[in-house]
Amino acid sequence: MIRSIFAAICMVLFATNLQAAGIADLKAANAAAEMRQGDEAIALYTQALAADDLSTEDQLTARKGRGREYSAKALIADAFNRHDDGRRLRDNAIADFSAALSLKADDGSVLLERGQDYHMNRQFDLAIADFSAALKLNNSASTLLQRAASQRAKGAYEEAIADCTAALAIDNRDAGLEIWDIYNERGYTEFMAARYDAAAADFGKAFALGAESQAGDVLWVPYQLAWLHIAHARAGQNDAEELGRLSGKISDKQWPGTLIAFFLGQIRLEDVSAASSHGTMGRARECNLSLFTGEDALGKGNNEQARQLLLRAREVCNTHTLQYLVAGTELDRMKK
Template sequence: MTALRPIVATALSRLTSAILGALIFLTPSSPAQSQGAACFSSSATFETRIEACTERLKDTSLQPGIRALVFFARASAFNELSETERALADLNSGLALSPGDTPALLARAHMKEVRGDISGAEADVTAALTVDAKLGEAYVQRAAIRFAQGKEDLAIADLGEARRLSPRDPGPYRVRGEYFLKQNKHTEAIGELKQAVALNSSDFDSHAILGQALIKANRAGEAIVAFTTALNLKPNDIRTLRDRAIAYGRFANYAAAMADFSRILSLRPNDAAATEARGVAALQSGVHQQAIIDFSVMLRAQPGRADWHYFRGLAYLRTQKLAEAVKDFSATLTQTPTDIDALSSRAGAHLGLDQFEDADADLTLALTQQPKSAELILQRAQLRFLAGHFDESAKDFAALNTLAGSGLSGQTPRSALWRFIAQARAKQDGRSSLTTVANTISSRTWPGAMLRFFLGEVSADTVMAQADDGSLKRCQANFYLGHAGLILDDRAQARERFSDALTTCEQSSVEYHSALLELKQL
């Protein structure tokens, strides 16, 4: 239970205090004893403490009480290294020598609960309370265990006793808050946890659990505040760093999420979940090289994962590493041959490589899965346009118009322009459908002037004047006017407009790609 973390910390802290108090009986009188004293040193690493305690336990002359303290010290170090089984074994050994040690009983209770021995955990806390009935934190710990067992009345009674003994202790409110959280009673949980932080603003766990409750209540902004407060108290808590990163993701603040996942990885370099999550956040925030690095790490550890190949493929696609993107999307499709996202994305990579037939095949297969997908139809229509298959392109744009007629997302003024140009390039008359769309949009609204240009109602100068307030509009205007030059067999006009399109369009845009292809042919 999350709420037990401060209880266990208190128990182990009390163990440490007792051990340090016993040091007056362990004054080193030889180099070996001096080395063994590192067992109790708070400045030594956990590994050094374990080694020193192990060496100390070889001394057969140690009194039982002191030997118990050594076992407890080593248990504390094992616990810090998440070696629960070895910590539990040392606590058992120490308690066999000193059965009434309440901090050790409470620490062992927690470890038993982690292992699923709930009744054993309850027995240990009850034993500690038999030794000292005024241990407020023990009542809180037993309440948490009893809540987990469904003994709600007994748990509430324990919390009442804890409040009586320590009125300013946030623990009872924190445990009740976590209990309500597990019951999905978010409002009640938030109320209890806010009382806990009001009683003790320095209580890390109350802030951390409050953040979890706020996230579940879809209050991500407040959750970030709670997690940040908790992390100000305990900057390296991995669970809370992960929780705050998730909250940042809810706000689409992917850069902040990346920073938290990076912090986790600085503390735990082999954390696979954090590596994967940072890769996703990097992809979302446009830090594509980091996404490539993270998903490459994941794929080295577990080769062949379809989703990781897909995510890395997206990063390659967005950095114009198109051959690598095709390989990754193909790896995804080896396992999930009809994955629409992978098919659509691989089509985009094929398109960038001017592999039009391969791209067309991918989109056609995707459309067998979702035949009414306006996005896929538009993508194939534009692809066929770029490939010079204008008749097939016009048919796809006509299909978009059919979708619009059925109430689905289909034809737009932009796609109407593409359809008209495709029809004109295929020597077809598309004026009727273009007129229908032109009648739905004001000439003062983009691309109203462009529609009316092809209907012969306004000049190219009027089009450029309307497009003068944005680079995207200028890009589209130059692109459309370039194709107008081709339709009218004015190659000089087409060359000029397509050249202007290359300077005004994003290189990733389909307009840029089309202009580049047409200029090569001109």
Template sequence: MSLILDALKRSERERKGGPTEKTVSTFGGILTEDNRSKGLIAAASVALVIAGAGAFLWYPRSAEPPPVVEGQEGEAGQARAAASTQALTPPAQPSSLPDSSPRSKPVAAPDEATPSEAPVEQKTAALTPMPPPKIVVARPKLTPRPNSITPKTASRKRVSIPPRKPKKTAAFFPPFPSAMKKKSLTIKTPPVTGLGKPSDAPTYNKRGKEFEREGLYDLSIQEYTRAILLDQNYAEAYFGRGWAQEGKGNHEQAIRNFSQAIQANPSYGQAYYGRGWAHEQMNHSGLAIEEYTKAIQATPAYSDAYLSRGILYFYNGRIEVAENDFARAFETGTDKLAPYALLWLYISQARSGKDGVPTLLKNSRQMNLETWPGIMISLFLEKVEPWRVVVEAEDADLKKQLEKECVAFFFLGQYYLMNGNADKAAEFFRKTLNTGVTNYRQYESAEKELRIMGMLR
């Protein structure tokens, strides 16, 4: 501002006293004092315009009252609001009535405003915008839903579901093996409805045999059980269920079922044989021999019992007694069993130092020695090579082939063992075990041979 005033005073002096030219040297040339004064006047005019515009723009913002922050509406805030309102309110008009204390004129309602006061209110409203009134909204207090379980105290209870267990009936699932020895096996169970009549039991028993033949032991056990539920004295159903349990490796349960079959039919020689087989799988050789003997007593021409008892005698060192049992098995056995009984008879005679070839030649005349199983007799008679036996064991049915290989590998091991080739014999005994046909007599016999040779614990 001082620059502007100096410029105005100088121009006034020049106007009264006349122009005085004074040269000033600049970088661009010679500048007279008169030209310099005119430039200053123009710059002062531009500065005035800029200052006025700035004052115009700044005034409404400075007139606004300071914002009221929520939570600071105390006495200091109310005093500042009152001071700003009083400074911006126009002075009250003098009243004709005397008043003891000066006070502002009450603001008239919009309906009662006079013509002279209306413009003032509009101008004042335009120049001094009042802050909007603060509206306090009372929020209702939220209450939880009426529920017996609240998030703070509620806790989800985990329900532990016990694992499913097979349904056990006292008919064939006693609680402990010792209880079976002390208590009678005659347990009455209520008849089951929905399965049919007792006369339908043979149908279920037949279906159980079909499932067992296919190796479906669980389904077989179900069918045998249904037959038993219809007829609790059905010995054949107990017998079939015993072999199904034995197929699953449940030797104890197999023995219980065979015992129940014997209780239903005391002269059931096959049930004694089944119980002897289960004891033999549990390495109870003494009990197994007793059961095989009972089976022979119940059925004197029971060739399978003679053969099984003879094998146990053979591996228990009683080879001469075993020889007699093998001879009886050959005499009473069917055409299917006779070749195996004759092979065991020959091996027992060879182990005891006898020449078994004459017996082998005499009793094999009526047999076909070119096909299975007679081809194995031809092997011990030195009529065929060992590989011919392996070829004859081949079958289109994989299950039957494994069963044939189990028998072939065992007798090939016996052939090499009798010829003094222990390593080759052990190789074929191991191949016998690799077939996995555990329900064949040759499988267990191969294990015993390897133990005798010290190659299996």
């Protein structure tokens, strides 16, 4: 009898210790995540879930936390061109977010995060489904733009433009989302749909709305004008006078101001950008240079030069960027 009582007490203590261990691991995992110690956080979340006695709320926290860490590691893998690793890590994140949704189906934040990972894995229909479900919970302008990006990536331009237009109609926009952001997003989609006049109109609106607040940003104004110029060029319009007027305060001695100087015929293509030793930053510069000058060449009818520049853009642009997507769409059209 005494032995039975002692065994029962031991079992209770063992179970209590397991539960305490699970909660302790979860707290430690959250702390590691805050310290951006991704590998440590993933290991601790895994231990916490293995305890198998977390409350439903704690399981939800652990699944969401581990999913976010997998997503972050996937982005790092992509940055170093380890795309197979990036996809595998996002698959892990998607599995965790799916498990979280099985615990709480109406968690809008998890739907958005899973949708983003589906998008990055080029599973656009699944991404659109998640963004649509999130929109039923909260009709957010930023979520409309995320769904529009997935629709644009799969070539559903009409639907993407409609989402951007709907986002413009929402007065209470999400924090950090400016109205000129929305005009730009619709402009990118119109550009990819070969509606160059409409794209130019939206890029022009974005510039007019954002120029004052972004005047101190040495990148925003030149890149905004670059998109406006190539939309005009593809529409067959000579915008030299307007471009010269709008770029008056841009330095034409350093990138990306030199890009505008090239568009105005003030410098040669080979003088637009000096080689950069800044790794990813340098590749981003070459990515933009290749895309914008390729589009400018298309506007001038220099198709072979354009093809070479767009091929280079596909080589150097991050596969998740708009520039990579646009270059691929143009190259596909050139084959037809």
